[in-house]
Amino acid sequence: MVDFLLYGAYGYTGRLITRLCAERGLTPLLSGRNAEKLEAMHREFGFPYRAVDLSDAPALHDMLREQKVVLHAAGPFIETAEAMLEACLATGTHYLDITGEIPVFAMGAKRSEAAVKTGVMLMSGVGFDVVPTDCMAAYLKEKMPEATELVLAFAWKGGMLSHGTAKTMLGGLGTGGAIREHGKIKPVKAAYDTRTFPFTAEVPLRAVTIPWGDVFTAYFTTGIPNIKTYFAVPPAQIKQMERSNWLGPLLRLGPVKNYLRRKIEARPAGPDDAQREKAETYIYGEVKDVSGRTVAARLRTPEGYTLTAITALMIVQRVLAGEVEAGYRTPAGLYGADLIMEVEGVTREDL
Structure with missing residues (x-):
């Protein structure tokens, strides 16, 4: 059984997230546009995969309809996020990504009202950014x-x-x-x-x-x-x-x-x-x-990259558990200031 969709799975951070999934008992559907790279990851980790180009809206929608949440890890996000955001709104799939790009945060915020109407949460920056x-x-x-x-x-x-x-x-x-x-x-x-x-x-x-x-x-x-x-x-x-x-x-x-x-x-x-x-x-x-x-x-x-894999999957698990709020949301805005303190090894000090 697949838990969530990981798009951009064969990128550097996508691979770190995939490795951590294996350690934590999560099963992602690995995706991206390169079938050969996805097949190699399937052989390495055993996870299912499906190659879909973001420009192929029907195929992307078909894949997303089966998923509760997508973790989008294919950057640069300024070039990839819009197609995935639109597909998530069309299919009722919650959207997460690991961007740090201001224009991409703005893309999600601009679609907040539409996301509320469709019951979808849009949350960018679930890694070290931000x-x-x-x-x-x-x-x-x-x-x-x-x-x-x-x-x-x-x-x-x-x-x-x-x-x-x-x-x-x-x-x-x-x-x-x-x-x-x-x-x-x-x-x-x-x-x-x-x-x-x-x-x-x-x-x-x-x-x-x-x-x-x-x-x-x-x-x-x-x-x-x-x-x-x-x-x-x-x-x-x-x-x-x-x-x-x-x-x-x-x-x-x-x-x-x-x-x-x-x-x-x-x-x-x-x-x-x-x-x-x-x-x-x-x-x-x-x-x-x-x-x-x-x-x-x-x-x-x-x-930072280690932290990105950890916090991204922490938030994926929260979404899978139903901890969502429709519309554009920020990590601490929804999950609170102490979200980061759940990560092993993090320390906080008042000055």
Whole structure:
């Protein structure tokens, strides 16, 4: 018996999710457009599979009608999410994905009313993007209900980017960043702001603003109107981001992106097991009210891709258990600030 549909099963994160399914006794229907890769996964894990291209709406609808929920793991989601969202609305299938892309969150929110009418839940960002940061935002909102400003920042120790994450970042190359100001998302230049954050008690790290998904989702979760998100990177990378403001038109050219895409494909698909086991991630959150009073906290979590597989399946299991609410929803908005604390090894500290 199949428990749920996993689309994009043979991607780097899809494979991690598939492995964790085997450990947790869940049976996914593996899917994607490449039948050969799916057959190889079937031989490896024993799970059933079905190859369907997202452009084939009748076949996609036929597959989804048999499923209660789909976990969509085929990025870049800006290119794949719309077809899956529409198919889920047409077939009454709950939709989950692991994106961190602001336009994809907006796709789901735009369809919230339609989802309510059809009894479907649309929840993007059920992985590292954005579960730990969304939970941090909700936790701080509980600490300071009157907060008007929210800062979220993250850093990681060890690990590397998967092909999918790198290609998603490539898609946004040369387009600048985003913050939320007075309730509205505002485009800003790349490396718009830098700050030093106490991610751990040992060494503070310099971080730079990026258009992380919480610029969109944290507003839905908390109602806080001013939001910035930061990522800790080396000073040289911050300089590169600053230069991209001048090189934007060049970086957006097709030949440049094709060259960089080939460079990505030549790298390993993502961190191996040993790298993931040694790595970990840090989240810092801070809220402020109109008087300037500040409340802050930090999280320490497993490595990002590992955490994505864990939290994605945690939410799949909640959906299978009937813990759903029709319409567009955020992870912490529906499941609460302590959702992340259910993950083994996560620690949270008030500052």
